[in-house]
Amino acid sequence: MSTVTGVTGVTVRAPAKVNLQLFVGPLRDDGYHDLVNVFQSVSVYDEVTVSPAERLRVTVHGDDGIGTRAVPRDRTNLAAEAVAILAARTGRPPNVEISIRKRIPVAGGMAGGSADAAAALVACDELWQTGLGDRELGDLGARLGSDVPFMLMGGTAVGYGRGELLEPLAGPERFHWVFVRAETGLSTAEVYQAHSRSRASAGGGAALPPGPTTGLTHALVRGDARRLGAELKNDLHPTVFKLRPELEHLLGLGQEVAAAGAVVSGTGPTCAFLASSEEHADIMRRHLSQITGSERVLVAHGPVPGIERVPP
Numbered sequence: 001m002s003t004v005t006g007v008t009g010v011t012v013r014a015p016a017k018v019n020l021q022l023f024v025g026p027l028r029d030d031g032y033h034d035l036v037n038v039f040q041s042v043s044v045y046d047e048v049t050v051s052p053a054e055r056l057r058v059t060v061h062g063d064d065g066i067g068t069r070a071v072p073r074d075r076t077n078l079a080a081e082a083v084a085i086l087a088a089r090t091g092r093p094p095n096v097e098i099s100i101r102k103r104i105p106v107a108g109g110m111a112g113g114s115a116d117a118a119a120a121l122v123a124c125d126e127l128w129q130t131g132l133g134d135r136e137l138g139d140l141g142a143r144l145g146s147d148v149p150f151m152l153m154g155g156t157a158v159g160y161g162r163g164e165l166l167e168p169l170a171g172p173e174r175f176h177w178v179f180v181r182a183e184t185g186l187s188t189a190e191v192y193q194a195h196s197r198s199r200a201s202a203g204g205g206a207a208l209p210p211g212p213t214t215g216l217t218h219a220l221v222r223g224d225a226r227r228l229g230a231e232l233k234n235d236l237h238p239t240v241f242k243l244r245p246e247l248e249h250l251l252g253l254g255q256e257v258a259a260a261g262a263v264v265s266g267t268g269p270t271c272a273f274l275a276s277s278e279e280h281a282d283i284m285r286r287h288l289s290q291i292t293g294s295e296r297v298l299v300a301h302g303p304v305p306g307i308e309r310v311p312p
């Protein structure tokens, strides 16, 4: 346990995610699409501290450049929702201060809100010593959002259903990524709604594959970045490019920097460029920084573990 201004608190860090493959199936009756969604956690971290307080409070710190100003400071913050759901489940008042240090771009397709929700669940579970197991935390997480169960688990995994039914994927190797974030975020709901509309006007939904491609699973096991790069796939590309035409051009810069592959992460607008080595990632970082400005470029590696305690 760490001491935060004289009060005992728990601090954890939560990684962002990139989507290696995102296949979007037909719209379900509950308004969600069935997905085959391959996630990888990457080393861009939000840090979340929970400490006892007289009432539920949220503070958020971070660079305005990543959109921190748009993060709610009330009970609609996903971390606060996580605390409330855990408090209700364990029959106690949700009286904690949640302090969030944002580094994951907001509304960037890297699941920053879900990361904070997963972080708050784990931190409060530890603070309150609830004794709930991983499985029950995962179930609570799924109620908060489709990506939260993966954010709890980390590594590389495929999510079925809305993305919450997870199967880990073997892949001990480390991959190196360069991310270019956009100046303004994109709403996940807006992207999926636009996608549904264009599917409907094109005469219905495409069939969902049974799982990730074989090429992807082989590339992960062998640590083959070039092969993995060729397997990156996102069914939302046409919709995202319609909403943000400049992203198609940005992704095309992948060829200029000899990226192994390039893909929009999830609903975007962050673009992910896969490097063939750590050195290559650094070359890509410098080149892309010259084009877009260094403040928009992030270097990271993955897979990394899910939520981890930060030692006091």
Ligand code: ATP
Pocket: 070, 071, 072, 076, 077, 078, 079, 100, 105, 106, 107, 108, 109, 110, 111, 112, 113, 114, 116, 117, 147, 185, 186, 188, 266, 267, 268
């Ligand atoms: P995903 O990749 O899961 O689609 P995202 O990365 O595109 O999500 P988030 O950063 O999770 O998007 O934020 C989406 C919206 O959720 C924000 O615009 C903000 O209003 C709201 N939000 C609520 N809680 C948080 C939080 N802790 N951090 C960031 N955004 C939050």
